[in-house]
Amino acid sequence: EAGVAQSPRYKIIEKRQSVAFWCNPISGHATLYWYQQILGQGPKLLIQFQNNGVVDDSQLPKDRFSAERLKGVDSTLKIQPAKLEDSAVYLCASTLGQGGANVLTFGAGSRLTVL
Amino acid sequence: GENVEQHPSTLSVQEGDSAVIKCTYSDSASNYFPWYKQELGKGPQLIIDIRSNVGEKKDQRIAVTLNKTAKHFSLHITETQPEDSAVYFCAAMDFNDMRFGAGTRLTVKP
Numbered sequence: 001e002a003g004v005a006q007s008p009r010y011k012i013i014e015k016r017q018s019v020a021f022w023c024n025p026i027s028g029h030a031t032l033y034w035y036q037q038i039l040g041q042g043p044k045l046l047i048q049f050q051n052n053g054v055v056d057d058s059q060l061p062k063d064r065f066s067a068e069r070l071k072g073v074d075s076t077l078k079i080q081p082a083k084l085e086d087s088a089v090y091l092c093a094s095t096l097g098q099g100g101a102n103v104l105t106f107g108a109g110s111r112l113t114v115l
Numbered sequence: 116g117e118n119v120e121q122h123p124s125t126l127s128v129q130e131g132d133s134a135v136i137k138c139t140y141s142d143s144a145s146n147y148f149p150w151y152k153q154e155l156g157k158g159p160q161l162i163i164d165i166r167s168n169v170g171e172k173k174d175q176r177i178a179v180t181l182n183k184t185a186k187h188f189s190l191h192i193t194e195t196q197p198e199d200s201a202v203y204f205c206a207a208m209d210f211n212d213m214r215f216g217a218g219t220r221l222t223v224k225p
Contacts, residue, residue: 004158040217040218041218042119042121043159043204045212056212091159103149103161104149104161106159108156108157108158
């Protein structure tokens with residue numbers, strides 16, 4: 001089966017600019033996650049969707065980050081305005097359902113550099 | 116919320132030796148413990164997982180053990196090969212919330 005697709009793979013912007021990342025999960029996977037992975041750290045959950053509804057966005061910095069999954073398939077993550085500390089890899093992952101019975105499959109990630 | 120600690124942060128072994136990475140977790144409700152391998156420029160890939168009703172699981176050269184009482188779990192890689200060199204992450208998950216350790220950079224020297 002096709003994996004989790006993400007784009008762009010790399011993005012360099014200046015602080016205060018905006019950026020958007022796109023994710024297409026594995027076909028049929030109802031649950032989609034966005035993680036932020038800062039260099040040298042483990043992934044940190046930003047937001048979790050179940051179909052097109054938000055399950056958990058408690059760690060999303062909502063003053064600058066937003067995410068949507070309008071039709072329950074593709075998702076976009078936006079940062080506006082970007083700060084230097086947003087430099088990281090943004091990973092998208094999906095699972096068939098919800099909860100620990102389902103294996104998380106990650107995409108290759110989108111690497112953001114904020115100058 | 117869940118807090119996962121992982122040790123060591125770096126590990127260097129000779130090809131053919133064994134490697135052990137240890138993690139502890141804080142939330143007794145966590146019931147699923149996967150291990151991911153991340154190679155440079157790629158997303159994390161699941162290599163093995165264990166659920167809270169199991170104490171040990173093996174898959175060829177890789178094994179994971181879980182001690183629920185002590186809230187720790189470990190990854191064991193035997194007969195290491197250069198292609199095992201990567202960053203390994205443990206994670207702990209309750210129903211919805213998966214938290215990752217900070218990662219272990221494993222280097223296998225030929």
